[in-house]
Amino acid sequence: MCGLAGLVEAGGLDRTAAEPRMRRALKRLAPRGPDGEGIWADGHCLLGHRRLAIVDLSPGGAQPMTRGKLTTVYNGMIYNFRTLRRELEGIGERFASQSDTEVLLAGWARWGEALLPKLVGMFAFAIWDGEARELVLARDAFGKKPLFYRAGTGPLVFASELRALQRLDGEAGTIDPVSLRLYFALRYLPEPRSILEGVAKLPPGHLLRYGDGETSVRQWYVPEAARPDTYATFDDAAADLRGRVDEAVRDRLVADVPVGAFLSGGVDSAIVAASMVKSADQVRTFTVGFEGASDYYEERPQARLVAEHLGTDHTELSVGAAETRDVVASVFDGLDEPFADSSAIPSYLIARETRRHVTVALSGDGADEVFGGYRKYQGELAAARYQSLPGWLRRLAIEPIISALPEGKGGWLRERFRRARRFAEHGGKDAVGRQAGWARSLSEAELDALLVEKADAPSIECLIAGLRAQAAAADPTNAMLAADIALVLPGDMLVKVDRMSMANGLEVRCPFLDRRVVECAGAMPGDFKLRRGAGKRILREAFADRLPAEVFARPKKGFEVPIAEWLTGSLSDLVSDAIDPVRLKQQDLIRPELPARWLEELRAGGRDTSWQLWSVIAFQQWCDRQADAANSEAA
Numbered sequence: 001m002c003g004l005a006g007l008v009e010a011g012g013l014d015r016t017a018a019e020p021r022m023r024r025a026l027k028r029l030a031p032r033g034p035d036g037e038g039i040w041a042d043g044h045c046l047l048g049h050r051r052l053a054i055v056d057l058s059p060g061g062a063q064p065m066t067r068g069k070l071t072t073v074y075n076g077m078i079y080n081f082r083t084l085r086r087e088l089e090g091i092g093e094r095f096a097s098q099s100d101t102e103v104l105l106a107g108w109a110r111w112g113e114a115l116l117p118k119l120v121g122m123f124a125f126a127i128w129d130g131e132a133r134e135l136v137l138a139r140d141a142f143g144k145k146p147l148f149y150r151a152g153t154g155p156l157v158f159a160s161e162l163r164a165l166q167r168l169d170g171e172a173g174t175i176d177p178v179s180l181r182l183y184f185a186l187r188y189l190p191e192p193r194s195i196l197e198g199v200a201k202l203p204p205g206h207l208l209r210y211g212d213g214e215t216s217v218r219q220w221y222v223p224e225a226a227r228p229d230t231y232a233t234f235d236d237a238a239a240d241l242r243g244r245v246d247e248a249v250r251d252r253l254v255a256d257v258p259v260g261a262f263l264s265g266g267v268d269s270a271i272v273a274a275s276m277v278k279s280a281d282q283v284r285t286f287t288v289g290f291e292g293a294s295d296y297y298e299e300r301p302q303a304r305l306v307a308e309h310l311g312t313d314h315t316e317l318s319v320g321a322a323e324t325r326d327v328v329a330s331v332f333d334g335l336d337e338p339f340a341d342s343s344a345i346p347s348y349l350i351a352r353e354t355r356r357h358v359t360v361a362l363s364g365d366g367a368d369e370v371f372g373g374y375r376k377y378q379g380e381l382a383a384a385r386y387q388s389l390p391g392w393l394r395r396l397a398i399e400p401i402i403s404a405l406p407e408g409k410g411g412w413l414r415e416r417f418r419r420a421r422r423f424a425e426h427g428g429k430d431a432v433g434r435q436a437g438w439a440r441s442l443s444e445a446e447l448d449a450l451l452v453e454k455a456d457a458p459s460i461e462c463l464i465a466g467l468r469a470q471a472a473a474a475d476p477t478n479a480m481l482a483a484d485i486a487l488v489l490p491g492d493m494l495v496k497v498d499r500m501s502m503a504n505g506l507e508v509r510c511p512f513l514d515r516r517v518v519e520c521a522g523a524m525p526g527d528f529k530l531r532r533g534a535g536k537r538i539l540r541e542a543f544a545d546r547l548p549a550e551v552f553a554r555p556k557k558g559f560e561v562p563i564a565e566w567l568t569g570s571l572s573d574l575v576s577d578a579i580d581p582v583r584l585k586q587q588d589l590i591r592p593e594l595p596a597r598w599l600e601e602l603r604a605g606g607r608d609t610s611w612q613l614w615s616v617i618a619f620q621q622w623c624d625r626q627a628d629a630a631n632s633e634a635a
Contacts, residue, residue: 002063003029003050003502004073005159005168006126008135010213013044018168022048024633025159025168031334032075032160032502040064040071045128045135048168049073052505054255054360055081060097067105069131074101075160076123076145077507079251084118108136113207116220120251120514124202126158134211141221142366142513143191143204143490146336146498150199151208151215161336162194163629172630173199177455180589184450185460187340187441187615188492195337195622204490221515223482223522225472230523237524238542241517245543248514249275249362257359260284262350262508263314265302267536267552268364268373272511274546276362277310284358285312288350290561291320302554309548317353325570332621334503339622340441340615341492342563347500355506365497366513369484370521371539372477372530376438379423380480381532383434386427399424406606418608432468435480436460439488441611450594463487477526485518564610568603575599575613578620587623590616 005025007018019039026037026048033050035057040047049063054077064073078084081100084107089095093106100121107115108127122144127136137158139147148165149158159165166173173196183189192203202208205221231237249272253259261276263269263285276283287303300316307314319327331348354361368374386394402424426437440460448454464483471482501508511517521529521538528538540552567575577583579595595616598609 002052002073002075003032003160003164004063004075004124004126005029005048005164006073006128006135007046007155007157007168008128008210009044009155010133010211013041013046015041015046018046021168021170022046025164026050028164028167029160031505034505036062038062038064040066042128042130044133045071045130047071047073047126047128052359052507054257054507056097056099057256058097061099061101063101065099065101065105067102068109069129070105070109070127071130072101072105072108072125072127074104074123074125075147076121076125076140077254077509078104078119078121078123079254080118080120082254113220116207120516122509122513124160132211134209137202137208137210138220139202139204139206141205141515142485142494142518144494144498144510144513146495147202148194148199149202149208151210152198156210156215162196162199163336163625165199166196166629167633171198172626173197175589177451177453178457180453181447181451181455181457183338183340183619184442184447184615185440185457186491187611187618188495189337189339190463190487190491204486223471224519227523231528234528234538234541237520237528238538241520241538242542244514244517244520245271245511246275246278248511248517250279251514252362252509252511253279255360258284258357259360259362260286260354260358261312261362262354262364263287263303263306263312264364265299265306265554266364267539267554268367268512270306270364270547270551271367271539271543272362272364273306273310273312274543275511277312283310283312285310285314286317286350286354286357286361287314288317288319288346288353290346291318302551305548306551315353315357317349319349328571328574330503331500332618332625334499335618335622336499337622338615338619339495339499340611340618341496342611342614343560344496344500345561347496348503351501351504351506351508355504359505360507360509361501362509362511363497364512365493365508365510366489366518367536367539369481369489369493370512370518371536372481372526373535375419375535376435377477377480377530377535378532379427379438380431380434380477381530382423383427386423391428394424394428431476431480432461432465435468435483436464439464441615446594450590452588452591475526477530478522481526481529482522489513563614564602564608567610567613574617574621578617579613583620590619 022039029050033052035053036051038049047064064071078100081103085103088106095102123140124145124147125138146160148162157165157169176197179189179193179195192200205219206217207220208217261273263273273285285307287300289298289300331344402420426434467483467486468479471479473479473482497508531537581592584590584592598612601607602609
């Protein structure tokens with residue numbers, strides 16, 4: 001797990017001008033790689049790397065690494081590198097280090113693109129062929145590790161973070177109005193878009209080639225269409241899944257540094273910890289809680305129960321209100337683009353605490369998208385029953401009553417009202433409309449009212465329809481899950497995990513996003529994963545004998561913080577600054593009327609608009625850091 005950056009000049013590299021910019025880029029990437037820095041260049045290519053040493057801690061594992069005509073900078077971990085190394089040794093390759101990086105280079109030299117399907121791991125890498133003068137960029141199947149690039153009439157520039165890329169190419173950049181609209185629609189930026197014009201993210205499972213000033217991008221990983229006859233019975237599927245999860249967890253224990261696990265009160269992290277116990281002599285687990293918060297946000301007692309059952313060495317972190325301000329500032333420092341998922345805050349906290357004890361942590365991330373764990377999937381099951389009610393009854397009675405109920409996340413009843421309102425708003429639509437509705441933060445009408453420029457952005461419905469069609473899944477549940485794996489996972493969940501862990505120099509590994517596990521899940525019919533009243537059915541039943549029954553009986557809870565309470569209390573000045581009419585008019589991007597109304601509604605307590613306000617705050621915090629970086633560069 002590291003940070004990388006690079007620049008390729010087809011007409012020849014000016015090292016005198018480029019190397020100082022590379023050092024500034026690597027300074028930005030330092031939290032990703034606190035253990036070392038390296039720069040390599042030839043007449044056309046400049047590569048930089050910050051190292052977080054996980055495997056082969058010696059200088060032999062440092063990057064940039066050259067083998068023959070190939071040089072690489074690489075971020076991630078190839079869990080099966082020892083198996084690949086033995087295969088390569090069997091055909092004559094010899095190795096000077098014990099690192100997975102050297103195996104990556106040797107495998108590319110032997111097999112080229114055919115290496116990619118062989119890799120079990122997470123990665124974003126660049127390989128420069130000095131003889132052919134060609135650069136290859138590649139990203140793992142599900143987008144666990146980020147990779148930004150700018151390709152145009154000038155050099156190709158790339159980096160693990162947008163701010164590092166800006167420092168390397170010397171371009172401040174202009175906000176893309178299409179991306180801005182999509183950001184406020186979703187609270188994150190969907191792949192392959194970035195917030196800046198001319199900068200893209202290499203999409204998950206894609207490969208970029210650059211040579212002679214020409215750029216081509218293609219998809220190297222295309223999920224196979226599900227076969228309905230893959231599993232004869234539910235029990236067959238559960239047995240196969242159990243073995244694949246155990247294998248994925250075992251593979252992710254490979255490290256020359258201490259390894260632990262996040263442990264919440266939920267099913268996913270508990271299953272990972274239970275699987276770790278089967279393969280490791282001693283397992284360390286970590287959880288976080290908030291002093292004074294309601295029971296809705298408290299997971300420590302449930303996590304403690306799992307830890308005691310499994311016999312793990314368990315550490316709890318308690319965060320008080322006084323810490324909130326400093327933590328929020330650190331969270332925004334670690335984010336590279338506007339990103340408004342407030343669960344980044346507890347993610348940062350648990351990563352910070354965990355890094356004090358271990359360098360690698362396993363997590364349960366990805367299970368909800370792969371196995372149908374979110375409440376919106378339950379909404380899908382309820383939609384048909386809701387639509388069977390007479391339309392007049394829904395429009396004239398049910399929906400008006402629900403819309404008048406007070407909502408919020410301060411307690412279970414208000415949270416149920418919030419869910420009911422969201423369901424009533426979208427439950428009567430078709431499958432694409434429902435999924436887009438569950439994904440949206442703002443409607444098209446609200447976006448028109450909020451943003452000064454009405455950019456010609458694709459609607460969320462269009463994005464969802466395209467992803468569902470690409471999945472070609474006959475099963476409606478699998479179609480919905482496939483779209484979320486392509487949209488929500490790399491745009492939201494994995495961004496949060498990567499940025500917050502890397503801000504603390506912690507490597508996070510996600511067994512449920514092992515390609516073998518995801519492909520197993522994709523081959524199952526939807527009803528194996530989803531049933532009325534409980535998502536992740538097959539996970540619950542496949543691992544029921546390893547954990548206390550009450551773990552599986554708990555209702556689904558997100559990894560959340562009391563953001564509405566904070567925005568009307570300790571963080572109220574963040575809101576005031578973000579929606580200040582003078583500031584908004586100077587920016588000429590956001591109209592002030594709608595944010596002002598959101599704040600009034602939040603203070604009145606009738607409607608929880610904290611998510612919408614947090615989107616504006618996150619955007620303004622990103623703008624502030626952009627301005628600070630520009631001023632620093634100018635100085």
